[in-house]
Amino acid sequence: MNIDVRFERYIEEHKLFTREDKLLVAVSGGRDSMLLLTLLSRYGVEIAVAHCNFELRAAESDKDEQLVREYCKQLDVKLYVQHFDTEAYAESHKISIQMAARDLRYAWFEKLRAEYGYQYSAIAQHKNDHVETVLFNLSRGTGLLGLQGILPKREGIIRPLLFLNSAEVLQAVEELKVPYRDDQSNFSNKYARNKIRLDIIPEFERLNPDFIQVMDDNIERFKETQRVLQVFVEQERKRLFVAMGEEEWQIQKTAIAGLDIGLLYFLFEPFGFSKPVLTDLVAAFSAESGRVFRSDSHELLLDRTVLRLRKIEGGSESVALGAEDRVLRWQKYVFSVSYPEDFTVVKNPAIALLDYDKLVFPLTVRAWEEGDVFQPLGMNGKKKISDFFIQRKVSLFDKKKIPIWLNGNGEVLWITNYQIDDRYKITENTQKVLKLDCNI
Known part of the structure; x- marks a missing residue:
């Protein structure tokens, strides 16, 4: 199927944007973002490009910027360029270079979006990035939410290339003769995500050449499971949590005393309570009332016959x-x-x-x-x-x-x-x- 047709269908299926919207496209100069810019230009929606020069690769970073400038001029697309002292930012905030670049990038995109009235920022992540995110989350420990990978649309960010895998991106770039530059840091397994991309996924593909598509199908099932679970838990929460005022609820102890700790975790998840805290809560059910259990945002009071849940308020002023x-x-x-x-x-x-x-x-x-x-x-x-x-x-x-x-x-x-x-x-x-x- 023609790449433009597939692109349009994916946009419509996920209601990513309308032709009346204005989009800010994040373009690094690599093949993924240059393809996204090309497809959006061919699609016929109003776009502008945002390019970040993180000044991490000396002349190579400047060559990326020059390529993006030339291609935007060829397509007659408005371009915003920002230079960042990424290393200094990482040092001052005590975070990795990758995290620093991510923070700087997204903060700048949001600033541009708000200042110039763009409805969405378009990011060029594809199906392989989707799978890598799930594997990365699994390596750190995650629940069903972490198994949903990258969402096509979330708040002000859209990802219109999630229907393509990396091989299809390369094929489309060659067919459309899209210019691009490879970032050599993407070929180093020094970073965790690169190790997943370069070392781990190829091993899975030796077991199953269709591993990316199989994982993509699995992720869809994880999403479906999460949606079903969410509906059930919300119904139970509505039944058990009796509103007593703004940001305060009351729960009968007898109604939740026999519930599985996993279900309790999902019931209290929006309020930030961890499983260890909830385990301590259940163990204290028969103890003396008056004990308080806290999360970062809420507190639970173990009363005589009920649990009282409320949002933690700031210091009470006089x-x-x-x-x-x-x-x-x-x-x-x-x-x-x-x-x-x-x-x-x-x-x-x-x-x-x-x-x-x-x-x-x-x-x-x-x-x-x-x-x-x-x-x-x-x-x-x-x-x-x-x-x-x-x-x-x-x-x-x-x-x-x-x-x-x-x-x-x-x-x-x-x-x-x-x-x-x-x-x-x-x-x-x-x-x-x-x-x-x-x-x-």
Whole structure:
């Protein structure tokens, strides 16, 4: 089948782009990217070329750049060129040269795309690259997601050559008389990916000459398996994880106690929990409640009958209230401030009546912190707020959401929705009252 027809069919099948889109084509000067540029030019979509000179091969890098310049001029295609000090970048970021080149390349492509309004960046990876990625992931350890290889379209990047293997790329380049230059570093097995390409895949091809196509078929089955598994897991997650608010869920312990650790991993995978952490969680089911398990983004509280899952929030900031302020907002809470003439005590935990003359402004609102103490209403001695929360059966998650009001001298005034400090209650000697009214 004609290469242009196959190219067009692949684009349409995977809905990579439309003829109205503008594409930024990454062209190194090698055969793959030069073929991609040629096919896109023949396809008839608006394109521009981005060429990176990483300055790693002295004159050879400059010759690559010159070839790309000449071919873009021949095709009448706009060209962007960027020179990078790749070695300096790698050294400063403590990463490999290959990783440095990748970071610099993709960051620049995104900058160009955003600045000049290109819908996609087109990358010239083909079927062999697809298979190499899977083998590379397998060598490092991976799950089903890592076995999906290179996706034809992901966010702002498209890969229109994934339908071709390397032999077909070479054949198309020869038939279309596409100029190109070989990067000699691609023939060195010093790098892991090159070792896979030059040493490992040829051994598999000795066992099966159609190894690349067989692997491509396998990858498609891996994708299908992942899709089926994802649908099942999402249904189970929706059934088991009960939303309790924004970025917070509750799970009945009995509902997941007997589940296989593999299924638990898939259920909690979007929240970043590893299998070792989940194994510890299951082992602790019958232990005392209150233990917390964390990932980089979320935390799980093992409560008496349920698991509580929530996103880890940034440090809880404190908010100050000046003497002239009449409203204060802290997280989801809104407090109104007034000075009533009626000193009648209101038995409502959402309202605090405080002796104004004992206050030192500004007052502060923040979350509970370890070591906080207060003098409970009607008591002479002090009590840790953490002990107060335990007696009230307030969970670790909930107590971090409760606003704690502090006087300017650092003493606790009010545990919102629970109790004021006895030292600041109104008495028969009170001359002026500050009223704090909590509205969520």
